Amino acid sequence: MNSPLKENAMPRTAAATRGAGPTSPSTASMFVRHPLFRPLAALVLLLLVDLLLVPGFFHLEIKDGHLYGSLIDIANRAAPLVLAALGMTLVIATRGIDISVGAVVAISGTVAAMLIGGASAANTPMALALCAAMGAALLCGAWNGLLAAGLGLQPIVATLILMVAGRGLAQLFTDGQILTVYYTPFFFLGSGYLFGLPFSLYIVGAVFLATALLMRKTALGLFIQAVGINPVAARLAGLKTAVLIFFVYVFCSACAGLAGLMVSANIKSADANNAGLLLELDAILAVTLGGTSLAGGKFSLAGSVIGALIIQTLTYTIYSLGLPPEVNMVVKSVVVFLVCLSQSAEFKNMWRALRAKTQGGAA
Amino acid sequence: MASPYFTSLVTVVLLAVLLAAGGVAYPGFLSLQVLFNLLIDNAFLLVIAVGMSFVILSGGIDLSVGSVLALTTMISAWLLQSWHLPPLLVIAIALALGAGFGAAMGAMIHYFKLQPFIVTLAGMFLARGLCYLISINSITIDDPLYVAMSQTQLPVLGGFISPGALIALLTLAAAVYVAHCTPFGRAIYAVGGSEQSALMMGLRVGRTKVLIYAFSGFCAALAGVLFSFYMLSGYGLHAQGTELDAIAAVVIGGTLLSGGYGYVAGSLSGVLVLGTIQTLIAFDGTLSSWWTRIVIGGLLFVFCVVQRLMALGAGRKT
Amino acid sequence: MAILSSAPAPVPVLELRGISKAFPGVQALSGVALNLYPGEVHTLMGQNGAGKSTLIKVLTGVYTPDQGQILLEGRAIQPSSTLDAQNLGISTVYQEVNLCPNLSVAENIFIGRYPRKRGGIDWAGMQRQATELLERMQIRIDVSLPLARYPLAIQQMVAISRALLVSAKVLILDEPTSSLDEKEVELLFNVLRGLREQGMAILFVTHFLDQTYAISDRITVMRNGEREGEYACSELSRLELVNKMVGAQAAVAPALAAAPAQAPAPSASSKLTTFLRAVGLGRKGALSPMDIELRQGELLGLAGLLGSGRTEAARLLFGADKADSGSIAIDGKECNFASPRDAIAAGIGFCSEDRKHEGAVLELSVRENLILALQARTGILRAIPLRRQQQLAEEYVKALGIKTASIETPIGTLSGGNQQKVLLARWMATEPKMLILDEPTRGIDVRAKQEIMDYVTALCRKGMAILFISSELPEVLRVSDRIVVMRDRKAGGQYPRGALDENSVLQVIASGDVHE
């Protein structure tokens, strides 16, 4: 496909450098200029609000031999979102988008719950059930990848198909029922603790590290960026663009599948209709909040993790503040707007100019 | 390169095939009124898709449309029922608010260099949230004009269509004219082709982008007005997920999501394809809820793949 | 420093004073002054990265200068956007083609100033006018097709036509000729001369000395972001000009400035081993079946006019497009390329003519761009160690004289010529057995051009097979061991070195063979 390339490099750099003279890079300014600074600052600010307004927010105690407190809750609940966001990051880096994430969450959770069954002993050995669930997720990814990379369908329609049909499949497996699981080892995945910390954190940490290493230690990161920025040039340089894009969708679905296991293990049941509902939107939001552009190219895995944490902290803050549910959405949108604005160099310049003007007027 | 022209053409051909298949399988499917019902029932979606196609042609995306629609129904109902304002004034206010909401998002996108996806996603939350601030209940509209608009049947060829469907078609016609015959329309294509180049060629990129989102907001509000004619109520839960339907319709209609290529008129065929799939399933009447989802997904799949393969083949021949 | 004996007009239309502009890590311009008078063609010269394009962008509102003043007809102006500059009467063609690939050719010329008819756009009138405009430059194409369908050279002409459309006071052309062949250049110059007669002030950037002397009245030389001086064209010899561009420290070989001469004796090409042989290679609508043979240690030149099918031939050889007839054999073994990967695996490299769309990955750094092809060949899993990457990048930056703040700078911020060098280095780094160079010297300054061609010839002598495409006939004639002349997307005759001179090539192009 000979689609036109987006020339976004120029305006971005031009914008970033407009009016900025040569500056001596001190450590402080380098820190402030770091692309992760702004998302991190937003997260810290949110936590600060919690510190001031929610008594006991940072209170941690040991209960039943593990840490217990709001922060742990946030990390625990954010885990599936972080996973989904990690997968989504790579898809977005190749200029794609995957809106079937929520459906894959439902499918993998359902498959696992179905195989383990509703008895206190597992029908199928748990390892096998988990593998089958991940296998289903990988199949979903392969399907998406085939449509997007093989057939060249536009990513949003390619994944729309699974988004619509996937949940239906999951419901078909369960006959529309919520499957409750009573097999305790399965719960460990979603609400178990290891060395006092939620087990899900270890999973997320492992996936993050593995992905980051894969990007660093192999050429995958470079290739994904190249494909995202200029697919034509990438192909001419000898990259297997189709294979890369295929891989990225498989990876994203694998992450979603893992997230699905976590979600269903956490609520000890598989809810095909509601598990991971709208998770794709939150994942995309997390990726963008973390500073990765939806136009593809440069990406930041750490940024996406921070983005996911911002979203979950925000949700949790709304609950903790005791706001009436009618205002949830308004608060959420206002915070997203503010975080976005804080990330905009243009906004900062404008604000600075305005302040200079008012001060100049006063003087 | 598979040209969007072929893709659009292929969509129309496949739509005809889909309808013919329905006619063969289900008695009564190919009656005129069923076809008109497609228009009546999807009028609001068509209007939203028209606005969305402008946004997508310019290389952007607008996720807020469904919520803006809901907000419009809510504000209209509230102004009519609680404030007893005259209906025409209410409609004017609603349209102005929609356009203003879109313009504000467009301005944020352009002037602060924010990503359309994230800005309009926040806009989506905001509009939906504002609905609940007005009321979490649904508000019934009993204004005579609205009721008349809702129940009037304009006879056409032995069947009838609703005023809403007519308005939607007029909107489409106007939008096609704007897209293809006005400098603003062409600037949209230019921005979608290459924003950087458009800027270097001296086009008013900023103004264009703000106007595009304002237009999309306007269309969403207009769809909201049509929706309140259709449902005679304002409700915060109206039209959930409509943004995805609209995007799907636009893309199925042959417009490239990366911007610059496609036709506004394609949104009509896209909307009709989605509507036909739903009608087919309703006529079948034997599918359980999950099979409905699976079959919709399956039909979408078959449609998109055939469309893609045919477009590829056609592109190769030229 | 500047010696101005004859000022062409009393008041300059456009005057720049002390313009400075810095980018992170680079002082792109420092205190640059420039005077542009009505009715003159003023050439801006300087090495790659000297700051020419930046100066033009400051002048036309793309960048805001850190310091300095711009005066238009004596009044200070501060253009804040290109639109602003256009409204002020400054019309510009930028170095990288800035048009919309999805719009038709006609629209690209007229967008923003459509002819109107009854409230709408006068499509028919617009297409007619566009066709006429292009015909003035002897380009006959279907203006209703999207721009992306046409090769770069046509796009360049479209961009120029667009700039010519407005009745501006000042016309700025940043390397408009880099992808044009001689015929096109001559046509363009005729148009420019006409405009000069009408009193328009033209600012022109080029790396071609011949062109400079053919058209310009005065020359401003830039070096390292500073103005070296402003000279009347008649009073500056080629040698002086080159020396001023490169700087006094490097007393340059007069060869650089000299008109192209015949280079070293041809090797006995018949004894060389064949690396690649293509038989009946063709693609419907793009290239009629042709035979071509590349030998190790031999430089094969492809000559021809624009649109003669050279790029098509190169893309087929590289597997970038799929051939629908013919076969390719490498080292005698049949192999058909399904994608560039296969060609690369067979030891072929391809430097595309369209660096913005097919070469550079703009947001990635110089280092990453440079190692991309090598890494692709090594494979995903075996990442080249960072140290090795840096070493490679440093090496090539030095070897090719790439002007960049560091190897970690995004390639998009490099000057056009330097981007081109990085892309060349990308292929050199893969140490290919055969290299296809499609307009590799496009937008490269005289000195670098010489260096690059020397480098390429040296590689060739060491046993690499090279396919060289250039619209600069003299260059092709000078470096090629063998020349294939193409016309109408067909391969014409094949000629050994020395069998052709410029006139006879043109003759071949015109009639298909040399007539004694």
Place this chain on the structure above:
Amino acid sequence: AKPLVIGFSQVGAESEWRTANTVSIKDAAKKDGITLKFADAQQKQENQVKAIRSFIAQRVDVIAFSPVVESGWDTVLREAKAAKIPVILTDRAVNVSDPSLFATFIGSDFVEEGRRAGRWLLERAKKTPDTVINIVELQGTVGSAPALDRKKGFEEVIAGNPKLKVIRSQTGDFTRAKGKEVMEAFLKAEGKKINVLYAHNDDMAIGAIQAIEEAGMKPGKDIVVISIDGVKGAFEAMIAGKLNVTVECSPLLGPQLMQLARDVVANKPVPKRVVTQEGVFPAEVAAKEFPNRKY
């Protein structure tokens, strides 16, 4: 005779309750030899309108549907009336200007369900007349009819006892995951102060029960849990002593619906409102009742 054709537009399959409802209707139709045209609206009102229009186009004998929303049905019901097709509402009522637009409405009363939950709590509160009882509430989807009505009915009743206080109320979207997540936050914010949890459906209650257990408290004892619907999972929880009471909201409308449809077509008089038989099941009767549960 030609078999009766009923067009039924279902809301969706968003919960177990809804699935049971669908199954009941389908089974009843099959048993009675009635042809059922079933259309799923995926929780969207506009899809229901589309489905009803297509039923009219297919000239079915009776149209039945569970409206997603109460308002907005005038136009399409008028079209049905013009086509002389009687309409039966199930499960939720509609708000129309002309009551002759539908023949009858069969279904539960959400407000009443809320009241029943409230009354159960009032009774229980009588045992400890002096202590203040702090209630947290998990609402259904914001703006949805069951959420609004169950909240309203509950509030109406507990207003009678000033010692009963709702200290937190947040939406759990009718899902287990959200119910758990929100309850976690409640527990951190209010801790031991919470005495009662009132959940608008069983799923949220089941999620919340897990959160309570993970916080080291005993659901059903430290915190009294009240919920609505009466699905199987709730009975299991009650048997395990983790849930105190569930107010039934029966989805098994199928047989009654078929009977009504036949009557309507035969022009027999039918009551305008048919309320389904529903009970309140405290934990004490759970074990006995459990084998009878169909959903």
